[in-house]
Amino acid sequence: MVVKSKRARYQTHKRIAAPEITEWLRMVETGKIVACEDMHLLCAYVRHVFATEKLWVDKDRLARYMSYQKYFPFRLAPEEKFMIALWLCTFREGFFPRWTDLFIYIGRGWGKTGFGGFATFCMLSPANGIKDYDVDVCATVEEQSRIGYDDLWRIFEGKSDLFSQGFDWNKIELRSLETGSRFKYWSGNSSGKDGMRSGCVWFDEEHAYEDAASMEVFTGGLGKKDHPRRLKTTTDGDVRDGPLDEDKVLARAILRGEEQDGGMLPFMCHLDSLDEIHDEAMWPKANPRLTRSETLLFEYRNEYRTWNRNPQRHPATPTKRFNIPQGRSDIAVTSWENLMAASRSYDLASLRKMPCVIGIDYAKTTDMVGAIALRGSAGTISDVLKSSAVYYFSVGGGEDGWGSLMRQLDVQYEQLADAVIAAMHDHATPKWIYTLAQPVNGTPEQEDEHKQRLKTNLKSFISSSRPAVMPLFSGQKMERVSEGANAHPVMPDAVAAIRKDMFETAAVCMRIPTSLMYGNTNNFAELVSSLLTFAVDPVARALETELTRKTYNQSQWAAGARVHVDTTHIRHVDLFEVADKIEKLVGSSIDNPNEIRGFTGQDRINKPWADEYQRTKNHEDAGGGETK
Numbered sequence: 001m002v003v004k005s006k007r008a009r010y011q012t013h014k015r016i017a018a019p020e021i022t023e024w025l026r027m028v029e030t031g032k033i034v035a036c037e038d039m040h041l042l043c044a045y046v047r048h049v050f051a052t053e054k055l056w057v058d059k060d061r062l063a064r065y066m067s068y069q070k071y072f073p074f075r076l077a078p079e080e081k082f083m084i085a086l087w088l089c090t091f092r093e094g095f096f097p098r099w100t101d102l103f104i105y106i107g108r109g110w111g112k113t114g115f116g117g118f119a120t121f122c123m124l125s126p127a128n129g130i131k132d133y134d135v136d137v138c139a140t141v142e143e144q145s146r147i148g149y150d151d152l153w154r155i156f157e158g159k160s161d162l163f164s165q166g167f168d169w170n171k172i173e174l175r176s177l178e179t180g181s182r183f184k185y186w187s188g189n190s191s192g193k194d195g196m197r198s199g200c201v202w203f204d205e206e207h208a209y210e211d212a213a214s215m216e217v218f219t220g221g222l223g224k225k226d227h228p229r230r231l232k233t234t235t236d237g238d239v240r241d242g243p244l245d246e247d248k249v250l251a252r253a254i255l256r257g258e259e260q261d262g263g264m265l266p267f268m269c270h271l272d273s274l275d276e277i278h279d280e281a282m283w284p285k286a287n288p289r290l291t292r293s294e295t296l297l298f299e300y301r302n303e304y305r306t307w308n309r310n311p312q313r314h315p316a317t318p319t320k321r322f323n324i325p326q327g328r329s330d331i332a333v334t335s336w337e338n339l340m341a342a343s344r345s346y347d348l349a350s351l352r353k354m355p356c357v358i359g360i361d362y363a364k365t366t367d368m369v370g371a372i373a374l375r376g377s378a379g380t381i382s383d384v385l386k387s388s389a390v391y392y393f394s395v396g397g398g399e400d401g402w403g404s405l406m407r408q409l410d411v412q413y414e415q416l417a418d419a420v421i422a423a424m425h426d427h428a429t430p431k432w433i434y435t436l437a438q439p440v441n442g443t444p445e446q447e448d449e450h451k452q453r454l455k456t457n458l459k460s461f462i463s464s465s466r467p468a469v470m471p472l473f474s475g476q477k478m479e480r481v482s483e484g485a486n487a488h489p490v491m492p493d494a495v496a497a498i499r500k501d502m503f504e505t506a507a508v509c510m511r512i513p514t515s516l517m518y519g520n521t522n523n524f525a526e527l528v529s530s531l532l533t534f535a536v537d538p539v540a541r542a543l544e545t546e547l548t549r550k551t552y553n554q555s556q557w558a559a560g561a562r563v564h565v566d567t568t569h570i571r572h573v574d575l576f577e578v579a580d581k582i583e584k585l586v587g588s589s590i591d592n593p594n595e596i597r598g599f600t601g602q603d604r605i606n607k608p609w610a611d612e613y614q615r616t617k618n619h620e621d622a623g624g625g626e627t628k
Contacts, residue, residue, distance in 0.1 A: 010054040010093045016047070018057045020066070024082035036285040038268040041255035046086070054093055062089040064127040071162075072118060072155060079267070079288055080115055086265055087229070088122060100263035101230040103247055107269060107287035108320045109296045112233035116202055117152040119231065123200055124174075124181040130226055133181040133199035138218050140208040142187035148204050149174070149185040186218065196221035200229040207237025207244045215243060235320040236270075270323030277304065277322055286322040434458070437475030511535040532567060540565040568599050587616040 016022050025043050028035045049055070062085055069075055076084070087102045104112060120135045122128065139145035152174065156163045168175045175182040181199070201218050209215060222228035234244060251266030253259035269286050276282040283300060284290045290297050300321060307317035315326040434454075442450070461470040470478065503517040511534040513527045547563035582600075585591045593610040597603065604610070 007060075008056050008058070008091070008095060010056045010091075012052060012054055013050040016050050016057075018059065018062070018085055020062060020081040020085040021046070021057070024078045027078060033288060033291060034282060034284050036268070036270055036272050038252065038255055038266070038270070039285075042266065042268070045255055049098070053098075055098055056091050057085065058089045058091060061127055061129075064125075065089065065122045068118070068121055068125065071121070071159070072114075073158075074111075074114060076118070077288065077292065080118075083115075083265070083267055084119065084122070087231075088119065088128075097227050097229065097263070099261075099265035100228060101265065102232070103251055103264060103266045103268075104231075104233045105244075105248065105251070105266070105268045105270065105323060106233075106235065107323055108235045109293075109299065110269075110287050110289045113148040113151050113204065116148045116204065116231060116233055117155070120148075120152060120183050120200075120202070123229075124176045124179060124183060126176075126178050128179070128181075128227075130199060131180050132197070133179065133225055133227075134197060135181070135183045135200045135202065136186055136196060136198045136218065137183070137202040137204055138186045138215070139204045140187075140214075142185070144205055144208070145185040145187060148202065149183065152183065197224045198222055199225040199227065200231060202231040202233070204233055205237075206232045206234040206247065207239060207242075209243045210239050212243045212246075236323045236325045237319065238315075238325075240325075268323075271318075274318060274324050274326075277318055277324065278308075283322070432458070433479045435477040435479070511538070536567055540567050586614055589613040589615045 016025070025046065027033045028039055028043050065084055065088065066076070066081070083102060083104070087097070087099050090098045092098045104115070106112065116137065120137075123133055123135055137145050137148045153169060153171065156167060156169050156174065163169075166177055168177060173182055173184045196218065198218070198221050201222065203209075203215060203218075219230060222230070232247065237244065247266075248268075250259060251264065251268060254261045254264060254266060255268075269288065271277060271282060271285050276285070280301070283297075287296070287300075290300060303314075303317045303321060307314040311318075311326075318324040318326050457470065461468050472478065504514055506512070507514040507517050513530050515522070516527050516531060543565050544563050547565075548557065548561075551563060552561040582596050586593060586596060591599075592613050594604045597605065597610075
């Protein structure tokens with residue numbers, strides 16, 4: 001049963017008389033703290049709601065909640081007081097919470113679990129006025145959900161004499177003795193959670209959820225207790241088109257007046273563009289705590305410098321620190337925008353009998369298999385492509401081709417690996433022979449004692465990883481033996497020789513200069529020229545011959561139809577080094593300017609003269625020279 005204040009008065013508010021709310025509003029609106037566009041929209045949205053709806057802020061409840069700060073090792077920041085006041089203390093007519101769902105999207109390091117722990121304490125307390133109001137914190141993995149619980153558990157453990165007067169707790173569950181409300185953490189495994197009777201469900205790091213199925217199981221028990229609430233705290237992440245992306249779209253639609261809020265309070269902190277990451281003054285847009293914590297600011301600066309040196313290798317910095325999702329460009333096949341564009345629905349009936357190019361990516365059954373059909377606008381694909389237009393090239397080459405080379409190299413690799421493994425095994429598990437000139441004399445007990453002492457000393461000596469000494473008496477002898485690698489130890493020179501032979505075998509068969517295989521870049525230009533001449537160009541000519549033979553009939557071939565594989569762009573071209581040669585090629589009518597620009601990797605010139613063949617006076621015949 002919920003306890004309702006007798007002084008509840010619901011009215012519209014042209015002026016919000018709650019400092020816990022207005023302090024943050026004014027900080028954003030006056031520019032005292034830099035804020036993103038969505039935060040400015042939130043402030044305008046809150047003022048609009050108070051001005052147009054009959055609401056009541058329970059100031060007594062709010063004051064009691066604020067008094068609980070004395071039990072915590074931190075004071076609430078203005079934005080935290082703002083959210084506590086709106087989410088837990090603002091009601092609409094009928095004494096229903098105006099905002100039941102708090103969505104906190106904020107940069108890493110702000111203190112999401114600390115805030116969640118404080119809000120949980122408030123909801124468990126008698127000030128909430130609801131018996132058995134359970135709070136459940138959930139995440140995709142147990143370790144994450146425990147962070148929020150452990151934060152509160154450690155506070156209780158640090159002041160156990162005080163909190164034991166009103167609470168029982170252990171490593172799994174925390175319970176209020178007065179209200180019967182309990183706080184518990186759960187993993188993403190939703191099995192067996194249908195019977196929950198939560199008052200509030202807290203989802204920590206929503207970005208890790210790939211779908212809403214398990215989240216809906218946890219929230220399925222909401223409504224059995226008065227004032228059901230949801231809390232979502234998260235940075236951005238790598239999962240796209242999941243619950244977080246859906247909430248971001250909904251939140252922005254609410255702030256722009258395109259959707260009813262349905263009880264959702266979207267508190268969103270992020271940079272407005274990736275360019276702002278280079279301006280430290282903009283960073284509080286993603287994390288207001290940066291204005292209060294030098295330690296956190298120092299860490300942000302370090303991560304920014306690391307990211308700025310190699311953005312592709314460190315996408316987590318803009319994604320999680322600044323809530324500008326980047327993804328892994330080094331492993332991504334395409335951008336998220338392209339994926340969304342390709343996911344649009346189409347009228348399949350309108351595509352029937354239209355020419356297109358179809359590609360199928362065959363993969364392992366444990367991997368993704370992709371299929372794609374590409375079509376152009378009217379007239380861009382003039383013919384339907386058939387299977388006869390597909391060319392398949394195999395590098396196997398039969399018994400004497402590249403396949404034979406690969407098999408030979410595989411055998412050499414296996415021999416090298418076996419030798420190294422045998423040497424390592426022999427080194428790790430040595431065998432020894434212990435020789436006595438004569439047997440030990442004495443009683444059986446004395447013989448056993450001698451054997452045990454010898455075994456202990458030998459074990460200590462053999463297993464020692466440091467220099468060790470084994471005393472031997474006259475007639476005693478020790479010798480290390482091995483049937484494996486120790487008989488023919490694998491030396492570094494032997495390994496290098498096997499590798500050298502493999503490189504040279506491949507280089508000879510593929511006609512690749514051996515210096516390139518070794519990484520020797522002396523005379524690099526000559527080596528690349530040799531590679532192109534003897535390794536690349538012969539393959540290109542073979543492709544030309546086969547493609548021409550398979551594509552054109554005899555009459556087309558006689559008319560000059562050919563397939564040409566262009567290898568001229570493989571080598572890097574330095575314009576300043578080839579400028580004189582280019583002038584001679586153009587001046588002698590070998591190439592026109594646009595052909596030369598294609599060779600140097602430059603764009604064509606869309607002028608008629610750039611496609612004309614020119615000839616200088618120096619290259620005209622004697623009769624065509626100048627006359628006086």
